[in-house]
Amino acid sequence: MSEMEQIFAADGILAERLAHYNPRSQQLSMAVSVENAIHNKQHAVIEAGTGTGKTFAYLVPALMSGKKVVISTATKTLQDQIFEKDLPTITKALGSPLKVSVLKGRRNYICKHRLDNQVALPSGLSTLEKKQLAHIAEWAVITHKGETTELKEVPETSPIWAQVTSTTDNCLGQACPVYDKCHVVKARKKAITSDIVVVNHHLLLADTRLKEEGFGELLPDADVVIVDEAHQIAELATSVFGTQWNLRRVQRWVKDAQLTALQTQQHVLTRKLDELLKLTRESRLGLQGLSGNMPWSDVPKGFASFLDELHECMSGLTETIKALSDDVEWEALWKRMGGMLAGLEIFTKPLDDKDTAHIRWLDVSHYGYTLHDTPIEISEEFKNLMKTYASSWIFTSATLAVGESFKGFSEPLGIDDAEFSLLDSSFNYQSQSMLMLPKGLPEPNHPNFAVAFTDLAEDLIEASGGGVFLLFTSYRMLNLVADRLRDRIDKDLLIQGQMPRGALLDAFREDGDAVLLGTSTFWEGVDVQGSALRCVVIDKLPFASPGDPVLSAKINAMRERGDNPFMQLQLPQAVISLKQGVGRLIRDEEDYGVLVLCDSRLRSKAYGKTFLKSLPTMPQTDSIEKVRSFYKFYDHG
Ligand code: SF4
Structure with a gap:
């Protein structure tokens, strides 16, 4: 038995030391792939469907390797989750002595020097900002890490934060009078001397470009870079490289x-x-x-x-x-x-x-x-970046492949020498879910679509008893449907923009039977486990707008090369976005629910099959009666 098999086995170390551990073959396969990539100094691209337990699947081999590993994820929330929950759990279970740290962008740390300047001369600030500045100054004396999120009294959105945090260009670096006490310096020093560092994609990419003088760089010493939520890296690199x-x-x-x-x-x-x-x-x-x-x-x-x-x-x-x-x-x-x-x-x-x-x-x-x-192209630059830093790069996400092909992900990044693995979700979609492709709906751009969509949504809400996400590709459609639905249902209607995203999701979870209407921000990174979310309805296939200047330039460049931008760029991007939206439905072995895709092009266009083949296999229907029976079976509706 290999080391990974021993750790992930039903009677292995994790089973022994973690409450609710559930062995999954996909998780073990992923851990073995990551271990091999690290050992052989190779690159790996791994799509790990929902429920695989991909974070543990890369953390265990990373910790066991004893190498310097940089883990990059998409958001600060995910960074905190890995650093505060997953890493402590795994290091404790494995008894790992390695030093771990988290590093965020400089805007997340108080800048003592700028704070001192503001306190000395608070002119130009509003009364509220002066009050917030006083709170910050009081807290700055006692904080150890200086992370702005520690101070709940001052909202994240307050303009005062820009005045008391630093940017690369307003930081004085080693000339700063409080350099020795600087939280950014301390956090970076800790990161540089750690074995495992958790960063976010923006910081990872910016670190290779900005070369912050006097602060040291993270990547030169890294042996391995693990990029989680890797489906977002190409878009971010395009922005950072520009x-x-x-x-x-x-x-x-x-x-x-x-x-x-x-x-x-x-x-x-x-x-x-x-x-x-x-x-x-x-x-x-x-x-x-x-x-x-x-x-x-x-x-x-x-x-x-x-x-x-x-x-x-x-x-x-x-x-x-x-x-x-x-x-x-x-x-x-x-x-x-x-x-x-x-x-x-x-x-x-x-x-x-x-x-x-x-x-x-x-x-x-x-x-x-x-x-x-x-x-327009970043493949050469990204390839060079991979070559310059770290011998092994591991990219993972629940959504990287279109059908069984990784080309849409790997080609724009110039990744041509990696091991590719596609691991199915460990959830049983056949029994936990149902896919509804309604018949008779007009195409999403048809003037009658909003009316027909609202009628269907009303039926679905009645069938499921609520617990519904209505996901839209445009605010226009969201508003049209919200206006029509408002007086027709007896469930709480939570509409994007009513309150901050996190508060809206908390209200949705707490209610248990609510209906949430959201656009792209709710397609990704939303985790509602349990019966509070039991139906996801998507209005339209999420093709990016060809009016976007960068996309349009890429399309023209591909046409000039004789490539097919629709098949090679627009379709793969839309499939990945749809997979993200669909991934909201089943988040746990106990979850159940119906996915409803309302874009009739899934049936009428040849490319519809590419979307459907990229989704988990589920029983399919076009009948609202079947949907009602599904919920009756689960005693909801
Ligand atoms: S070194 Fe830069 S970030 Fe740190 S306190 Fe000084 S100015 Fe602020």
Whole structure:
């Protein structure tokens, strides 16, 4: 018996030491694949269906290897879950002496230096912000880790956090007067000396790009990188490998410079700083009436002159501040401005029509905008990153394959030398679930779709007795259905936007029979176990909008190469998104429920089969009566 077999066996160490341990063949297979990849210094790509227990399946071989391992996951919540729940459970069960740590982005730690500055000169803050600042200052004296989430009294969304946390460009690094007490420095040092470090994808990718001076890097010493929730890594890498220029960043710089001008009595700068702030606001007004993402070709012609004016004003300020840079604060502000100017220069240059490797685009938000220069392909860069760092990369997620093919995941990342494994869910979908493909619904873009969808939703809510997720691909459809459904059902209707996502999910869990309406944010990372969620209804196949500038540029590039963007890009992406949505239904061996897919193209189009083949095998029906019988069997409805 191999070491992994002994650990994961029905009478093995985990069974002996963990309450409710349940041996699963898929979990053992995954652990063996991870162990082999680490041992042989190879890469592995593993789709592990829901219920496999994939976290333990990679943690056990990672801990047993004795190597330096970086584990990266998608969100801070998942980081906390691995670090606070899963890692302690497994290290205790295995009696592992290894040193483990968690590292988050710098915005998650209080910056003592910026906090001291704000407390000394709290001008420009609202009454509420001043109150919150007082709370933060009190807590900053007693906290050991300095993680902002520890302080529940100040909401995560408060603008005060931006003033008392750091970014790469406003941190003074080793020149900081409180460097020795800095929480970011302490967290990074701990991470660098740990055997196992839990990070998030953004930090993992940014660490290879930013090379933060004086802070050390995480990856150079890593032997193994495990990327969990790996279906998200390509999109994040595309963003990190590109250049962004954000208006709010300039405005935050002005705010910091105003504070430093007050502290250092450089009142002559006030007028120039006000002028820059005014220009930033005017440039946003130049985009009035616009919102969302748009290609550079759609940007109003006059917008370029706003960018030129900003550039000129920022250049002038740089010269003035340079003369003050024997002061450590002004030196940092000068360097920061240099970085922002260099970024802006990319966008003030005329577009090079011959540059087919990048797409330039604009993202307009309520108060600001971000300029983007995004690479169309990232495979070479990602491949090099893998080669440079760590001998073994392991990618895992519940959703990586389309049918049995991993091409949609591996090709964009340039992964061509990995072991690929597809492990089925350990749940019994045949008995725990049912798939309904309703007949007679119009296509989702048809004007009558919302009416027909609402009628069906009403029947399903009545059949299941509630406990329903209605998942939409657009706010428009969500709102149309919410308006129609409101007075027609006697269950609590929880609608995205009514309250924060976490609170909405808590209310849903607590109610037990509620109906939740949500868009993409509820398709992923939502775990409602038990009968509170017993029906998932999806309005439309989740194809990304071809109006998105990056997707549209990728489609054009593929067409020019003679590839088929629909089959090679759009379809695989949509299949992965659908699998994520479907994955919300069965979260436990005791769960049961009906999945309802309302897009009639699943039947009418040839590609419908690709979607259906990628889902777990379930009994299929088009009849609401069968759905009623299903719930009667489970005594609900
Ligand atoms: S080193 Fe940077 S993050 Fe740390 S306290 Fe100083 S300025 Fe803040």
